[in-house]
Amino acid sequence: MTTGSGGSQAGGNGGAPPVGGHGGASSSDSGGATGQGGAGGGTAGAAGVAPPTVDVSGRWGLFVFEDPVGVLVSQAADGTITGRGCTSGAPGVVPAQPEKPDTFYGCAPLSGRVSGREAWFAFGTPYEYRARVVVSADSQRMTGTLTASGATILVPLAWRRVAEDALWLDRGDFMRAGSMDDRYELTLIPEESVGTEFVAGTPYPIVYREHTIFGTLGSFWTDEISAVAAGSPLRVGPVPGTAPALPHSLSLDFDGAGFTGVTANTPSGGRYRFAVAKGLP
Secondary structure (H helix, E strand, O other), X not given: XXXXXXXOOOOOOOOOOOOOOOOOOOOOOEOOOOOOOOOOOEOOOOOOOOOEOOOOOEEEEEEOOOOOEEEEEEEOXXXXXXXXEEOOEOXXXXXXXXXXXXXXXXXXXXXXXXXXXXXXXXXXXXXXEEEEEEEOOOOOXXXXXXXXXXXXXXXXXXXXXXXXXOOOOXXXXXXXXXXXXXXXXXXXXHHXXXXXXXXXXXXXXXXXXXXXXXXOOOOEOHHHEOOHHHOOOEEEOOOOOOOOOOOOEEEEEEEOOEEEEEEEEOOOOOEEEEXXXXXXX
């Protein structure tokens, strides 16, 4: 089980990535999670459910989380969600990779709803997972908070679609540590920034691990990040927009010791420059 990167194929205990939930881009409360740092935004279970404007039907994988959680979702016309969720791997794989028994995967029925571009769904394996997310307009990405066995993770976790012939998301050759793998704390440089979604004096922690990025600026998978061999900066995204205050692209300057500066761009047109301190406690 690999903590934080979501690369494990073994069942886990519903752990969280090692990033604090404070200091994220401002967004609305996501299913009762308090503080800044959530990106789901939404009113899961609240009155006034709107007609769905996206379709989440299909297979999804959650990344930058201790367990490689996967779901198979069917969405009805009224936005009702049914399906199946698994602690390790996405259900419904092709015959060449048959789904293993529930005792191995920890799979269970799933239910939820889509309202506009917001969605919420839950399943118990017996570990209980409750996701509250914002779906991109093209229905290819979901970002939000996750409650696992009663603990809500406030950093914005992301879901991506899993290929029909795959067990889970493909990490390629990145299941190994690199010299830049570490925890970083970003601090806004106001005079080099445009926008109001991030503020001076607030720490914004992120983690770079196995060519994956997660933290209060969002979560980005390996194939959304340029190769280290291509040189500085690392170029991230743009990815389909979900929560409005979350960056859809990043540029990360680096040297042999790690990141030296970060630029974030948001869908609103905001451009933010951050100073970087390496090695959070």
